[in-house]
Amino acid sequence: MFDDATTPDDDASDQPVDDVVNDSDASADVGQEPEAEEPEAEEPEAEEPEAEEPEAEEPEAEEPEAEEPEAEEPEAEEPEAEAEDEEGEDEEDEDEEDEDEEDEDEEDDESRLQWFVLKVTTNREKSIRQSLLRRIAREGLDEFFTEVIIPTENVVETKAGKKKVSEQKLFPGYLFVQMVLNDETWYLVRGTSGIGDFTGAGGKPVAMSDEEVSRMLGKEEEKEAEPARIKIDFSAGDVVKIKDGPFESFEGEIDEIDEASGKISVLIEIFGRHTPAELEYWQVEKV
Secondary structure, three states, rough: HHHHHHHHHHHHHHHHHHHHHHHHHHHHHHHHHHHHHHHHHHHHHHHHHHHHHHHHHHHHHOOHHHHHHHHHHHHHHHHHHHHHHHHHHHHHHHHHHHHHHHHHHHHOOOOOOOOOOOOOOOOOOOHHHHHHHHHHHHHHHHHEEEEEEEEEEEEEEEEOOEEEEEEEOOOOOEEEEEEEOOOOHHHHHHOOOEEEEEEOOOOOOOOOOHHHHHHHHHHHHHHHHHEEOOOOOOOOEEEEOOOOOOEEEEEEEEEEEOOOOEEEEEEEEEEOEEEEEEEEEEHEEOO
C-alpha cells in the first residue's frame, strides 16, 4: 500500500517538473528575446560615431594649412632683404675698389715719367729752358726730370745769294718737359721766371697722351734723319729774274715750286714762245 501511494506522487511530481522545465524554457525564451534585440537597437548607436566621423573631418579643411603661405610670406621677404644687403655690400666693395684704383693711379702718376707742355714767354724759350735746368740742378731734383726740349726743325734759307741752314721753332711759346709730377716739381716749375703754367684744364696739369707725344715730338727725332727743309720765299705767279746759269738776266713767271727738292719752274720767253726752265730756287730773285 505504501508503494502504491507513493507512485502517484512520483508521477505527479514528475509532471510538474516537465512543465516547469518547459515553462522555464519558455520563460527563458521570452526573457532572452529582448536581450537579443538590445544589441540590434544599439547598432545605430554604434553607427553614431560613423556619422560623427564627417564632423570630425571638418578640421580637415585645415585652415592652418591655408594660412601656411601667409606664414611663408615673411620667409620669402628674407631673401629679398638679404639680397638688398648683398647688393649694398657689393656697391660698397665696388666703391672701395674704385677708390683704391684712383689712389693707385695717383700713386702711379706721382712715380712715373710723363710729358707735359709749359706755356712760356715767346722768343725767350731758350733762356727759360736754361733757367729751368739750373733750378733743377740747384734743388737736387734731377731724378725727377729727364728732358726739357724746344721742338725745332732745320730750314735752309738763302740770303744775299748764300744758303743758310737755321732752326725754326715748331711750337713757339712752349716748352716740352718729361718729368715726374709731384708737389716739389710742380712748385719748382711754376716758380721759374718766364714760365706761365702747365697746359691743362681747370688749372690742373694734363699729361700728353702717347699719340700726342708721337705726333708732336716725333718730328724732333726725325730732324736728324731727314735733310733740312728748304724755305722758299716765292709763290706761283711771281715774276722773277734769273741771276745764274745759262738763262742769266732772263725774266719769267714762276709756274711751279717743289719745296722738297728746292727747285722751281720758270716760264721764260725764247723765240717768241714761253718755255719752262727748271732752276734752283737760289738762282732767281724777285723783280
